[in-house]
Amino acid sequence: MVLSKKYALAALGLTILTLAILFGMDRPPICECGTVKLWHGAVQSAENSQHLADWYTFSHIIHGFLFYGFGYWLFRKQPEAARLGFALCLAVFLEGFWEVLENSPMIINRYREATFAFGYAGDSIINSMADIGWMTLGFFAARRMPVKATVAIAVIFELVALYAIRDNLTLNVLMLTFPIEAIKEWQGAI
Structure with missing residues (x-):
């Protein structure tokens, strides 16, 4: 089943809306270092979350896994083409919403307080x-x-990130919602 053009355009529109909101929030377009890298692996760095991919890319791929499963379940009574389209639009909306929220002063400060x-x-x-x-x-x-x-891939991604940077999607959610000082100290010992 191929994604219909109307759903692809709707997902693109949601992405453009997210882009416009981020510009409106005065987020920097690219890294203030002036470069765009395919990969930046240093977490404790001013360039973290500034380039195309980093250790948190694994978490965003897992978001896609989770959103697909959720959308497939939520729209299970829809015909296949509509199910796929609705699920994709919901996934892009949720990811865009998170990107806006993640870049709000409230969440930025929460990361600084509750995580490493x-x-x-x-x-x-x-x-x-x-x-x-x-x-x-x-x-x-x-x-x-x-x-x-x-x-299996989601578990591998979580374990690789945990080993490499002492963080992953699971710990990220845990530390944002219910911070544990011992985990924060362990994460900061990199």
């Missing part, structure tokens, strides 16, 4: 747009893969 991201200043716009792209990649990958493979 002491100097975190939010994402560049190019990073936020790439995050929506990575989520979309995860969404369509989940559509093509068996559920067991999708879950």
